[in-house]
Amino acid sequence: MSPLFPFLQKYFGTKEIILQGQNIHRPRLQRQQDNENFLPFHQDGGFLGVMLLRAWVLITPETCGETAPSVAFLPGAHDTIQLIELHPISEMHSGLDMSHSVRDELLRTTPVWAPIISRGDILIFYGYTPHRIFFPCWITEKPAIP
């Protein structure tokens, strides 16, 4: 049995867990050459206006973070909804792009964490945890669908 539900039950202190299937219908191809599609640092909880726990599984390829794009986090910066950037890098992500001054300050003080994820792992994070798409510098083409 997957430890996900026992973990969530322990985390929330209840046996009743509400799961919301979201984003599974909105995959985004992330490639370095598609700047417009490139997700900047953002907070899901801030974007949706409610506090969430996110649980991601990798569909393809078998691993990401080494030879395929993954996701990068600013750990420990999940207690506050940050301001939104007034001059976002892309119109597509206006309203999502975290304040660049806040982002830069967090980047100055907080090491970025880009986990290597394998198919079968479950990535869990707060809706307020800042995150963005991560491209290992040696990746050129290979896409990933988290």
Add this chain to the structure above:
Amino acid sequence: MSKIDVVWPSERGEDVLQELSLDAAADILHQRGVILLKNAIDPSVCSVLGEQLLPKFKEIPDFRKSMNLFQEEGLAGLK
């Protein structure tokens, strides 16, 4: 279920791989805001999920440029 394998980011951004109790793992998530549960779901489930979902992606009208890009990539299941 008493313990699970997790990876979490240290204060210095390094991977920490540990076998933790559910309580300890929940504390780590609370402190760091993110945690990776290792081998927490049968990988074949993800494979089946992919096989079922990928073909359906192309049926979704509100897909903007991504769909075309997926097709250009010729990903398995999207042809």
